[in-house]
Amino acid sequence: MNYLDKQTLFSSTIKAIDYLQEIECRSVAPSQKALSLLSAFNEPLTSEGKDTLATIEFLHQYGSPSTIASNGGRYFGFVIGGAHTASLAAHWLASAWDQNAGLHATSPINAKIESVTEKWLTEILPVAEGSSVGFVTGVTMANFCALAAARSKILQHLGWDVEANGLYGAPRINVVVGEEVHGSLLKALSMLGLGRDRVIRVPTDENGRMREDALPPLDVRTILCLQAGNVNTGAMDSGLLVAKAKEMGAWVHIDGAFGLWAGASDYKKHLTNGYKLADSWATDGHKWLNVPYDNGLVICRDGNQLRRAMSMNADYLDQTEDRIPYQYTPELSRRARAIDIWATMRTLGKxxxxxxxxxxxxxxxxxxxxxxxxxxxxxxxxxxxxxxxxxxxxxxxxxxxxxxxxxxxxxxxxxxxxxxxxxxxxxxxxxxxxxxxxxxxxxxxxxxxxxxxxxxxxxxxxxxx
Ligand SMILES: Cc1ncc(COP(=O)(O)O)c(C=O)c1O
The missing domain is CATH 3.90.1150.10 (Aspartate Aminotransferase, domain 1)
Structure with a gap:
């Protein structure tokens, strides 16, 4: 059997290019006729299987018309950026490599690109120099990882090892969020056992920014969650809150799913003044950087804290001096998604x-x-x-x-x-x-x-x- 079916690979690449070429001329939302074609997928799973090329042709014929043209220039829904050509092309090549990004041993190229991209990201984003970056699926997971690191640090400080002992009997942690907190951050809190309903909510102003005068007293057992880029208004919480909270000893996390990228713009970076003083940040590659799904970034000032919260060991997993990517994220096996970010940043430049x-x-x-x-x-x-x-x-x-x-x-x-x-x-x-x-x-x-x-x-x- 020939596993390298070049005809199918060429054909699918050409179809993908045709799709991208036509995207600006087609309806952004699929027509009713296109949606009705989806019933073609209601077929039974055969025992003998079907031809590979025919499967790709079927997918293109019945699937492509029913896509939303969010990869074109006139899609303004949610916060969806489309895929830059460099990131898409790198994504294709990396898919052909099919690297397991978890270990240096399974993908030296991924480990190298993660290290380089980490450095570039911390140079261009309003985060602390020398921070560590984990490459996750999106900001829901980036918030999860950052808040896991915060939980670990606070409980360690209070004499409790949460990684070993869990939360039963642990000292209390307070979480402070703005009234306009994104639901995914609350979901991350719920997954971490910190509870979505135990949060203290700070009132926000008319544009959804946390009100500085309403910040409650904070302490070393508090996580303050700020937001850079309200999903409705695009409003950015003030960096002055970061300094205030740090003075009171709190861990400051910034959910900057898209807004953190304002720090890369000369025109808008004043909105991120003070953000570098925070402890952790979450942002997406798949929103404003125009990298294909899925691509999120957790950034932590103290990399040891992130690694402590995310790490695991097994005798068969070699430990090396080089970067061990699985120690920065919840997954062990995962795709090499830093490559998409690297290619976009390398091509676009600052x-x-x-x-x-x-x-x-x-x-x-x-x-x-x-x-x-x-x-x-x-x-x-x-x-x-x-x-x-x-x-x-x-x-x-x-x-x-x-x-x-x-x-x-x-x-x-x-x-x-x-x-x-x-x-x-x-x-x-x-x-x-x-x-x-x-x-x-x-x-x-x-x-x-x-x-x-x-x-x-x-x-x-x-x-x-
Ligand atoms: C402020 C904010 N936080 C978190 C998220 C969730 O990000 P993701 O969909 O990448 O998990 C979004 C999505 O729009 C957002 O705007």
Whole structure:
């Protein structure tokens, strides 16, 4: 049997390239016709199997039309960045390598790239120099790992070894979060036995930032969780809170799923002043850095603390002087996802990353200003790359969201902000061009006004940069 089926590999690569080429011309959301084709997958598992090439052709024929074009320039839903060509190509090559990234012994190349990428990340992000980085699936897991390190450190300080003895009978830990904490951080707390309902919630301001004047007294048994980038408003908690909390002896963690990347932009980095003093940070590669799923980063000032919380041993696992990747993450076996980040950072360089972050923030400001000029209400202060717009009452906003999603021209999601229905425009992709912004604005305004839009007032934005 020939395991190297070149025809299938070539064919799937060509199909993938065709898909990427066509993405800007197709509907962002799949049509009803495309969705109806999904019933083709309702087939029984055969005992003799099917031809490999035919399987890939089937997947492309019936699967590709039913994808959401989130890898194109007019997808503004959730916080989804698309995949930069460098990261996608490296991802393909690394998939062919099929490395088990857990050990140096199973993948020296992965261990090397993790070390180099760790250094680059700590240079470009607003984190402490010399921090350790673990390469996880996303920020849900990055929050989990960072909070496990915090739990370990605090309990060690109080004379308790949580890794050995668990939480039964352990001293109490207090967790302080903002009112606007992301649900995934609460989920991480629940998985760690710290409880999602035991947290102390600090009131937030009109844009969702933790109020500095409302910070409760903190101490050495407290974890303070700040947020860089509110998922609705894009608001960034103040770095002044970090210094205050550190003075009181607390462990400070920053959930910066996308907002931490503001520190890589000359235009926005002032929003991250003071963040470097924190103890741990969580961020995603698969959001603003435009790296394929799944790709998250846990960053810890004290690498020993992260390794203590994540480590395990078995006689058959060699210990070496080199980096041992499994000691930084919950998994032993996993894919070599640092390679995707490395390739993106190497290709874009510092200025390419700065441009990506700055440019998407400027697009968000532009969208907000044009929607305001057209008479619609922007519900947030646009601090980074998120815009919340209301089209009047909740029913009317719902109508506009639904029609925009069905139009296929662009895709925006909905949310509730301060009790009001809003449409969220999240601009996170390097693929978004000025043309995409113009085209999307035209269609949003046309749908919102329920009439054909002449376009004159929004065509005058050339020379935005
Ligand atoms: C502030 C914040 N934290 C955590 C998450 C969860 O990240 P992930 O989906 O990578 O687990 C998100 C996702 O949007 C987020 O915005």
């Amino acid at each position: 200025s390419g990353i700065e441009n990506l972050v700055t440019r998407t923030c400027v697009f968000a400001e532009f969208m907000a200003s044009k929607l305001t000029a057209a008479g619609f209400e922007i519900l947030n202060t646009v601090e980074t790359n998120q815009v919340l717009v209301s089209f009047g009452n909740d029913d009317e906003t719902n109508r506009v969201i639904n029609e925009i999603q069905m139009s296929g021209i662009c895709w925006c999601s909905g949310t509730i902000w301060k009790g009001r229905r809003a449409m969220r425009i999240s601009i996170s992709s390097a693929k978004t061009t000025e043309e995409d912004i113009k085209h999307s604005l035209e269609s949003i305004l046309k749908i919102a006004r329920k009439k054909i839009f002449s376009g004159n007032e929004i065509l005058s934005y050339s020379g935005l940069f």
